[in-house]
Amino acid sequence: MKYIEEFQDPDLAERLLDDIRATVTRPWALMEVCGGQTHTIIRHGIDQLLPEEVELIHGPGCPVCVTPLEVIDKALEIASRPDVIFCSFGDMLRVPGTGRDLFQVRGTGGDVRVVYSPLDALRVAQQNPDRQVVFFGIGFETTAPPNAMTVYQARKLGIRNFSLLVSHVRVPPAIEAIMQSPDCRVQAFLAAGHVCSVMGMDEYPGLAERFGVPIVVTGFEPLDILEGVRRTVRQLERGEHTVDNAYPRAVRPEGNPAARAMLDDVFEVTDRAWRGIGVIPDSGWRLSSRYRDYDAEHRFAVDGITTREPAACRSGEVLQGLLKPHECEAFGTTCTPRSPLGATMVSSEGACAAYYLYRRLELNTPARPAASLEGSPVV
Amino acid sequence: MCLAVPGRVLDVEDRDGTRMATVDFGGVVKEVCLEYLPDLKAGEYAIVHVGFALQRLDEESARRTLELFENLGMLQEEFGDPWEQAAAQGAAQQPPHHTTAPEAQQ
Numbered sequence: 001m002k003y004i005e006e007f008q009d010p011d012l013a014e015r016l017l018d019d020i021r022a023t024v025t026r027p028w029a030l031m032e033v034c035g036g037q038t039h040t041i042i043r044h045g046i047d048q049l050l051p052e053e054v055e056l057i058h059g060p061g062c063p064v065c066v067t068p069l070e071v072i073d074k075a076l077e078i079a080s081r082p083d084v085i086f087c088s089f090g091d092m093l094r095v096p097g098t099g100r101d102l103f104q105v106r107g108t109g110g111d112v113r114v115v116y117s118p119l120d121a122l123r124v125a126q127q128n129p130d131r132q133v134v135f136f137g138i139g140f141e142t143t144a145p146p147n148a149m150t151v152y153q154a155r156k157l158g159i160r161n162f163s164l165l166v167s168h169v170r171v172p173p174a175i176e177a178i179m180q181s182p183d184c185r186v187q188a189f190l191a192a193g194h195v196c197s198v199m200g201m202d203e204y205p206g207l208a209e210r211f212g213v214p215i216v217v218t219g220f221e222p223l224d225i226l227e228g229v230r231r232t233v234r235q236l237e238r239g240e241h242t243v244d245n246a247y248p249r250a251v252r253p254e255g256n257p258a259a260r261a262m263l264d265d266v267f268e269v270t271d272r273a274w275r276g277i278g279v280i281p282d283s284g285w286r287l288s289s290r291y292r293d294y295d296a297e298h299r300f301a302v303d304g305i306t307t308r309e310p311a312a313c314r315s316g317e318v319l320q321g322l323l324k325p326h327e328c329e330a331f332g333t334t335c336t337p338r339s340p341l342g343a344t345m346v347s348s349e350g351a352c353a354a355y356y357l358y359r360r361l362e363l364n365t366p367a368r369p370a371a372s373l374e375g376s377p378v379v
Numbered sequence: 380m381c382l383a384v385p386g387r388v389l390d391v392e393d394r395d396g397t398r399m400a401t402v403d404f405g406g407v408v409k410e411v412c413l414e415y416l417p418d419l420k421a422g423e424y425a426i427v428h429v430g431f432a433l434q435r436l437d438e439e440s441a442r443r444t445l446e447l448f449e450n451l452g453m454l455q456e457e458f459g460d461p462w463e464q465a466a467a468q469g470a471a472q473q474p475p476h477h478t479t480a481p482e483a484q485q
Contacts, residue, residue: 008447036382058465062418063472074419089429089441090462090464090465091461093462093465094465103462103465103466114461114462116409116430116458117409117411117412117430117431118430119412120430142383142433143429146428149412149414153397156396157395194383194426194433197383197433198434219442219449221443238412249436249440250434250436250440251434256415256416257416258434259433262415274398301465312439335409348456370396
């Protein structure tokens, strides 16, 4: 209750918390899938405001974190080529590959550019017809439609010097993989709101039924998280396991049909490796055969890469909710945002970065943002 | 990158067969593709992710979210200079041809 006044609407937050306290009778473990939600939870100390019976486990929902090392290394190799302009979102710059990152590639002469939108990368290709322009297409179901549209536009406009290095991932197969793990403690999911803004909710009833878990679509603001937890706990206490939408202002049951149609046209489902977790069947997208010409992996010879994961990094366990960031021996010692072992410490959505930024070195440390923390990208 | 930010459509135009808009995110104005929400009109709000409008939002929700994101510094994180942010994160040195903006947007 110490920090409740920091909420946008403290009275409503208090009412939601009262309702959760009045409802809960025994321990429950809820996983929030999205890294944006993890940051909201840690930043506002929501996990500490909740009754002790309700545990929030952080899921694998940070696209930067789950992009496999092999793909990062392919990106670094392509970005190092003199004929290439390599475009990326800004949060990939410091993600460590084997021995270096995109920021360092630029420092040694690679033409790495940051774009706000993938369409900006297409514009770079139009402006530089004598160079190859490659866009790093990572992200979940929210980011995949913009990237799909960009490839569609490239083909429509006849732009040949543009390609996509694709590492898109899908949430439902990840939920399935987590539930199938023998060590899984997760009893319910707070689903990622903006993923559902695109995909709608049809992929979830089957999972809720099969694994007996409530799935509540949840937004990103502090009150959204509390409302998602409140609805989830109510279901758990009643022994229910349905799909519920606690973010209706941004999520319609059908999602965005135009975006879904474009995804179906440009991509096809494929097995995909998740960094720290391994291959999850059907958990990703690749360009469909009609768009194979725009696949950077076909255009450039980037096979035979040998990757080397830091042995001390336990981000895979963090991403599966098996380990809290501060329980890792490297956390805050050999692994910091300045010198990260894994992407979960680098990404602004990463669980390790959230714990580091908000000084969660111990479980009982208050979730106050550190005033003069090195490299803080937020607050 | 994960962040999707509410924005208000300022004006809409068809550019080379693609529906585009200028959108105001609490003072930062960006070009946004409307192909996934083609009937969005000037004055309306939408959730925008990496330059694409993905879902409509009512004005009050959009204003509240924008205000919150601004107070938390998240708009700076989304729209600030990524090279400065990456450098601050602890790389050895600034890139030699450092510029102050995501140059590809120009």
